[in-house]
Amino acid sequence: DIQMTQSPSTLSASVGDRVTITCRASQSISGWLAWYQQKPGKAPKLLIYKASILESGVPSRFSGSGSGTEFTLTISSLQPDDFATYYCQQYNNYSWTFGQGTKVEIK
Amino acid sequence: QVQLVESGGGVVQPGRSLRLSCAASGFTFRSYAMHWVRQAPGKGLEWVAVIWYDGTDKFYADSVKGRFLISRDNSKNTLYLQMNSLRAEDTAIYYCARDLRFLEWSPLGFWGQGTLVTVSS
Numbered sequence: 001d002i003q004m005t006q007s008p009s010t011l012s013a014s015v016g017d018r019v020t021i022t023c024r025a026s027q028s029i030s031g032w033l034a035w036y037q038q039k040p041g042k043a044p045k046l047l048i049y050k051a052s053i054l055e056s057g058v059p060s061r062f063s064g065s066g067s068g069t070e071f072t073l074t075i076s077s078l079q080p081d082d083f084a085t086y087y088c089q090q091y092n093n094y095s096w097t098f099g100q101g102t103k104v105e106i107k
Numbered sequence: 108q109v110q111l112v113e114s115g116g117g118v119v120q121p122g123r124s125l126r127l128s129c130a131a132s133g134f135t136f137r138s139y140a141m142h143w144v145r146q147a148p149g150k151g152l153e154w155v156a157v158i159w160y161d162g163t164d165k166f167y168a169d170s171v172k173g174r175f176l177i178s179r180d181n182s183k184n185t186l187y188l189q190m191n192s193l194r195a196e197d198t199a200i201y202y203c204a205r206d207l208r209f210l211e212w213s214p215l216g217f218w219g220q221g222t223l224v225t226v227s228s
Contacts (some may be wrong), residue, residue, distance in 0.1 A: 001167065024211070034214035043202055043218035044152060087152055091214050094166055096154040
């Protein structure tokens with residue numbers, strides 16, 4: 001099975017900060033990587049898929065990059081609405097796995 | 108608009124069974140692969156199972172393989188998860204989710220609000 005490892009597990013940041021979250025796959029997943037945002041008590045929301053494609057309606061301050069085994073989610077200027085938990089997910093070759101999550105907290 | 112509404116959660120004793128349902132609306136249900144994803148209290152997301160748009164293929168997480176069965180009724184626009192031999196570690200919110208794209212390898216684009224399953228004696 002493909003394992004997904006996110007870092008950091010928790011991130012403290014201020015409004016306006018540039019934030020980067022990393023996701024590493026245990027084997028190559030090409031570009032089959034998605035990022036989700038989840039707020040307490042809510043279902044996850046798709047932000048980015050195929051590593052770098054912004055889902056419709058998602059603010060352009062979110063961006064994704066990477067391929068193979070190393071991926072990043074970047075928030076260019078953190079907004080109050082962005083404090084949440086973020087998950088990466090691989091969906092490669094009939095296999096689906098989430099990372100353990102990164103909680104973005106207010107500093 | 109796409110709507111996914113889960114039901115069937117509740118408290119169940121270890122070793123017993125429970126069936127979850129997910130009623131879909133706002134899209135052509137028979138055209139999309141559908142998933143179940145769960146989240147234990149205070150924990151991260153865990154993918155559980157997927158069923159192809161026509162029901163021909165199903166895949167499961169190792170943690171539920173042999174105990175859970177995913178199915179769908181395209182005439183009723185409904186997804187199911189039959190959960191047998193339940194364990195305490197199956198306690199979680201269970202979400203149903205739809206593939207983002209039709210007949211295209213894609214992530215989970217739409218999610219229901221979830222239903223809570225508690226396995227406890």
